[in-house]
Amino acid sequence: MKGFWFTEEFDSGLRVGLEVERTLFTGRSKYQRVEVFETKTFGKTLAIDGLFMTSVVDEANYHELLVQVPMCTAPRIENVLIVGGGDGGSAREVLLHPEVKRCVLVEIDGLVIEASKTHLPEIGTAWDDPRLEVHIEDGIEYVRQAETGSFDVILLDGSDPIGPAEGLFGEAFYRDVARLLPDDGVFALQSESPLLFKQVFLEIQSTLKGIFGQTHPYFRSVPIYGTGPWSWTFASRNVDPLALVPERVEHVTQKSRIYNADIHRAVFAVPQALGRELQAL
Numbered sequence: 001m002k003g004f005w006f007t008e009e010f011d012s013g014l015r016v017g018l019e020v021e022r023t024l025f026t027g028r029s030k031y032q033r034v035e036v037f038e039t040k041t042f043g044k045t046l047a048i049d050g051l052f053m054t055s056v057v058d059e060a061n062y063h064e065l066l067v068q069v070p071m072c073t074a075p076r077i078e079n080v081l082i083v084g085g086g087d088g089g090s091a092r093e094v095l096l097h098p099e100v101k102r103c104v105l106v107e108i109d110g111l112v113i114e115a116s117k118t119h120l121p122e123i124g125t126a127w128d129d130p131r132l133e134v135h136i137e138d139g140i141e142y143v144r145q146a147e148t149g150s151f152d153v154i155l156l157d158g159s160d161p162i163g164p165a166e167g168l169f170g171e172a173f174y175r176d177v178a179r180l181l182p183d184d185g186v187f188a189l190q191s192e193s194p195l196l197f198k199q200v201f202l203e204i205q206s207t208l209k210g211i212f213g214q215t216h217p218y219f220r221s222v223p224i225y226g227t228g229p230w231s232w233t234f235a236s237r238n239v240d241p242l243a244l245v246p247e248r249v250e251h252v253t254q255k256s257r258i259y260n261a262d263i264h265r266a267v268f269a270v271p272q273a274l275g276r277e278l279q280a281l
């Protein structure tokens with residue numbers, strides 16, 4: 001029997017669809033609608049409020065890039081905070097590193113964790129790691145109250161800037177994040193598509209530049225997120241995003257599907273016209 005098509009619609013007039021073979025989970029929390037589908041091309045796929053979040057087939061493009069770029073360059077990685085990341089993919093990548101002593105994951109919606117643990121165990125393989133501390137609460141509030149300088153690396157693995165994730169794109173949140181990091185701490189976040197959400201992408205760069213003094217966006221395609229390159233941003237007061245720690249890269253590349261030293265360097269290449277816009281910020 002032929003399945004149905006699940007489509008994500010973009011304000012910019014683009015529609016992306018996957019053929020669904022089976023619905024594995026559908027539920028509604030007080031924040032959002034959470035769904036897991038078995039899709040023909042990307043395997044099991046998580047969608048929140050009608051937006052594609054992650055899929056078993058292409059998630060490594062997203063999680064390895066979000067996490068390993070900062071984790072393989074930050075001088076210290078003992079204490080790591082993940083805001084969002086309820087599917088567990090980012091925690092899995094952080095906990096690959098034996099140097100990590102504590103990884104705090106703050107996810108606002110327990111239903112995302114529950115659905116992911118049950119239906120996407122291939123993505124969240126580190127839920128039982130004793131170094132992982134899971135808090136079901138608002139990441140904005142957590143960051144507001146956490147102790148100054150208490151994390152070496154902070155990762156923002158959020159959704160798009162609508163619904164409960166909206167505040168995760170604001171200056172107040174970024175200022176709190178910066179306060180939790182020492183001068184050689186690193187913040188990395190998903191920063192939307194420079195093509196489909198250019199304005200949001202540029203605003204993130206400009207706000208973070210005002211706080212950290214510099215930003216380093218990086219790019220790679222994540223096929224389920226619309227079309228073209230997706231972006232992440234590396235922000236730090238004084239860490240060079242290309243200063244790799246070779247032992248960590250060596251360790252991670254034993255297991256990674258995408259990440260390696262060449263890809264780490266390549267993803268920081270900026271298309272010429274976008275580079276001019278970034279210069280002008």
Ligand code: SPD
Pocket residue numbers: 051052053054062085086087089090157158159160190225
């Ligand atoms: N347009 C979708 C952007 C989603 C980014 N976060 C996905 C969460 C995967 N852990």
